[in-house]
Amino acid sequence: MTADTLDLVGCESPSEDRGALARSADLIDALGVRYLGEPAERIEVDGITHLRWRFGSSPRVLVLGHHDTVWPLGTLETHPARVQAGRLTGPGSFDMKAGLVMAFHALAALPSRDGVTLLITSDEEPGSTTSRALIETEARGCRAALVLESAGPGGALKTERKGVSRYEVHVHGRAAHAGLEPGRGINATLELAHQVLAIAEIGTPSLDTTVTITRAESGTTSNTVPARGRFFVDVRTATAAEQRRVDAEMRSLRPRVPGASVRVTGGVNRPPLAADASGALFERINRIAVELGLPPLSGLAVGGASDGNFTAGVGTPTLDGLGAVGGGAHADDEHVVVAELAPRARLLSALIADLLAETGHAGA
Known part of the structure; x- marks a missing residue:
């Protein structure tokens, strides 16, 4: 052997x-x-x-x-x-x-x-x-x-x-010059931050449900209002009911920054x-x-x-x-x-x- x-x-x-x-x-x-x-x-x-x-x-x-x-x-x-x-x-x-x-x-x-x-x-x-x-x-x-x-x-x-669920959250805004016309932009990084904080609250420690934000990325250059961002979410649940609850909450996310949009992909990977x-x-x-x-x-x-x-x-x-x-x-x-x-x-x-x-x- x-x-x-x-x-x-x-x-x-x-x-x-x-x-x-x-x-x-x-x-x-x-x-x-x-x-x-x-x-x-x-x-x-x-x-x-x-x-x-x-x-x-x-x-x-x-x-x-x-x-x-x-x-x-x-x-x-x-x-x-x-x-x-x-x-x-x-x-x-x-x-x-x-x-x-x-x-x-x-x-x-x-x-x-x-x-x-x-x-x-x-x-x-x-x-x-x-x-x-x-x-x-x-x-x-x-x-x-x-x-x-x-x-x-x-x-x-x-x-x-x-059980395991995996999600990718995509955030869309609008690019603009950060010095000349920042007000014309819709800041995807700011929207990303709102969503990260909201998702972090979905976990339920008392039920052994963990919702972990992992890799994140946003923006292009240091002087541009970021137009896009995304981050990944790892979910672990002890029960199928918790897995369904978290999935429903992930899919109910709504943008917080005026003009921004949020799209969630992924879902349940393993029961x-x-x-x-x-x-x-x-x-x-x-x-x-x-x-x-x-x-x-x-x-x-x-x-x-x-x-x-x-x-x-x-x-x-x-x-x-x-x-x-x-x-x-x-x-x-x-x-x-x-x-x-x-x-x-x-x-x-x-x-x-x-x-x-x-x-x-x-x-x-």
């Missing part, structure tokens, strides 16, 4: 580089042949290729992961793929190439894979634009979706994830993964852990999103964070604890086998 992970990490795969993604997909496909006995079905959406292995005619368990990373080509020069003191490092090792290796080994150990679908996508990091419909289609009707994203601190599973979507699966995996002689698992609610939000959003019981134990996702200290790879893969394999053996619903 360590060698397989080092191979995948050594093949860089930033989300925006289609050539790199193609090389990485070829390597993953080869792992599928080695461990599952067959190549992937390659599904192309808008020029992006996703990999699917489907066993049997009646899908019951979806195993889900992605191989794209946030790291640009050349990161291996400063963050090499290697093992030191029990830690495997390198770009994308923790998020989430070790999780993909765990999936292959877990599936290879099953006495039968009939009813399993393994889906590995290529655009999760920038928002799963081309893979969302595919993920939702594969998840519908399954007893469970098992997401191989990295585990939380201490190896915790991710039993709740906030929340609520605790009731993962509760039964979390109880099941803890029972299995005891049977295997492994320590009990903890659950964690996180603000970050994953493709598990989509599977939960279509009503499929979902358990997330089943991948590598380690830390440093998207950070310079990204790493995987090597000693945890095999136990977690055995646990995943046993969970899948248990779900396949179940004649009823995963939540039964």
Whole structure:
């Protein structure tokens, strides 16, 4: 498992580089042949290729992961793929190439894979634009979706994830010379400031709803009344009701500066993964852990999103964070604890086998 992970990490795969993604997909496909006995079905959406292995005619368990990373080509020069003191490092090792290796080994150990679908996508990091419909289609009707994203601190599973909405607010005014005729202008920066302050009030800390203004830009030169501006808004909500409320308030924004206009684009990106979507699966995996002689698992609610939000959003019981134990996702200290790879893969394999053996619903 360590060698397989080092191979995948050594093949860089930033989300925006289609050539790199193609090389990485070829390597993953080869792992599928080695461990599952067959190549992937390659599904192309808008020029992006996703990999699917489907066993049997009646899908019951979806195993889900992605191989794209946030790291640009050349990161291996400063963050090499290697093992030191029990830690495997390198770009994308923790998020989430070790999780993909765990999936292959877990599936290879099953006495039968009939009813399993393994889906590995290529655009999760920038928002799963081309893979969302595919993920939702594969998840519908399954007893469970098992997401191989990295585990939380201490190896915790991710039993709740906030929903994510993203907006871009465009402000339009009118340009004028700031010294000669400032009164002829309509100041887009001033309007932008009004909107930023208004949007900052939409968040509700008591309900764990965060509304964060991120990147902003306005104007052209230092002596011109700015005619245009824009800024970006990141929204995280624990419930679908809060997500809808924030969306309605964002779309009801009105200009404050006479003559200015405001336009809002974007919207809901991922629905929340609520605790009731993962509760039964979390109880099941803890029972299995005891049977295997492994320590009990903890659950964690996180603000970050994953493709598990989509599977939960279509009503499929979902358990997330089943991948590598380690830390440093998207950070310079990204790493995987090597000693945890095999136990977690055995646990995943046993969970899948248990779900396949179940004649009823995963939540039964």
